[in-house]
Amino acid sequence: MRDNAFVIGKGVVGQSTMKALEIPYFFDLKEANINLEEGSKKQWCFICLPTPTDEKGGQEKSREAIKDYIKQIHSYGGSTIFVVRSTVLPGTCRGLAQETGAMVASNPEFLSDLTWEYDCLHPRIKVIGSDSPQAVRELKTYWQHIPSKIDIATDSVTAEMLKYAFNTFAVTKITFANQIFDACALVGADYSVIEKALHEHPWGSKHHFKVLDKGGRGAGGKCIPKDLKAFAKWSNLKFFQKVEEINTSYLNSSHKP
Numbered sequence: 001m002r003d004n005a006f007v008i009g010k011g012v013v014g015q016s017t018m019k020a021l022e023i024p025y026f027f028d029l030k031e032a033n034i035n036l037e038e039g040s041k042k043q044w045c046f047i048c049l050p051t052p053t054d055e056k057g058g059q060e061k062s063r064e065a066i067k068d069y070i071k072q073i074h075s076y077g078g079s080t081i082f083v084v085r086s087t088v089l090p091g092t093c094r095g096l097a098q099e100t101g102a103m104v105a106s107n108p109e110f111l112s113d114l115t116w117e118y119d120c121l122h123p124r125i126k127v128i129g130s131d132s133p134q135a136v137r138e139l140k141t142y143w144q145h146i147p148s149k150i151d152i153a154t155d156s157v158t159a160e161m162l163k164y165a166f167n168t169f170a171v172t173k174i175t176f177a178n179q180i181f182d183a184c185a186l187v188g189a190d191y192s193v194i195e196k197a198l199h200e201h202p203w204g205s206k207h208h209f210k211v212l213d214k215g216g217r218g219a220g221g222k223c224i225p226k227d228l229k230a231f232a233k234w235s236n237l238k239f240f241q242k243v244e245e246i247n248t249s250y251l252n253s254s255h256k257p
Contacts, residue, residue: 002142005044006034008069013085013109014048016120020146021046036069040076044142045069046107048085053226057233059089067096074102081135083107087163087227089234093156094131105130105139106156108163113221125150129159167227168240171219173208175247178218181211218250225251 006025007014018026023046025034039045047069051062070082082104084093097104106129111119126148130136136153152162177195184191191211198204211217219225228247232240 002044004042005046005142006039006042007046007048008039009048009050009086011048011050012111012113012116014046016109016111016116017046017048017085019117020120020123021142036073037076040073040078040080042078042080044083045073045080046083046085051086051088051226051230053230053233057229059230059234062086063088063092063096066092067099070096070100070102070104074100079103081105081138083139085109087167087223088160089230090157090160090164092160093129097131097156103130103132103135104156105132105135106159107139108159110163110166121146123148125152127152127154127159127162129154129156129162131155164227164231167224168231168243170208171224171228171247172243173205174219175243175250177209177211178250179246216251216254218247218254220251 002021002023005021005023006027007018007023008027010026010028010031014026014028017023025039025042026032027034027036027039047066049062049065051059053059054061066084066086066088073080073082080102082102084104085107087108088106093104093106096102106127108127110123110125123146126143126146128136128139128143130139140153152159180194181191183189184194195209198209199206214220219228225247228240228244232244
């Protein structure tokens, strides 16, 4: 049991963090077993809040919610290290550290909603990002009992960008698969043959080429669409804006959640 840490937010990310790191304490607006002043005496605060985007892809409200928690806890005078596990736009942790005077690190999660209990104990990748070498070293030690195939230690901005790279790559592959599927339909080509070849050849991918999923098309769920929308707006790059437009059209046409 890790008595020197607590979690803010008890959704899937919060629960997985508590499970993997054996953290007993949590604060959530619905329930809590520790208050924020008590939490300020802990060495670690893992922030696992949802980061919804507005209709235009803005993440300002989500960022402000995280900032408010950091400011309040930091104001009690402790030396807590804040670890953001939520998906936030590149530069967020660095900006929060500068604005609050607290030490803020990025430690993005890579979970599936359906398999999060397994994923948190058997991660394929662990990413630790901080502009403080001390925070990186200590956070690596904190996670060392959980093995993974890939371990990355870097700065906070790169860690945040890496999370978006994974999410946007996934939705790009799904969108590509849907477009190829539609092209096959135009001429009567067998998409299943193409999908199998893409799975088996190293130039392809073993994931994200399933066109029909959960009764609909496109990349749905709670995270991927809002992360793509936020990244497309933030980056202002036409490629991601177009992927977001096409994916949204598939989601809307098939009413996929």
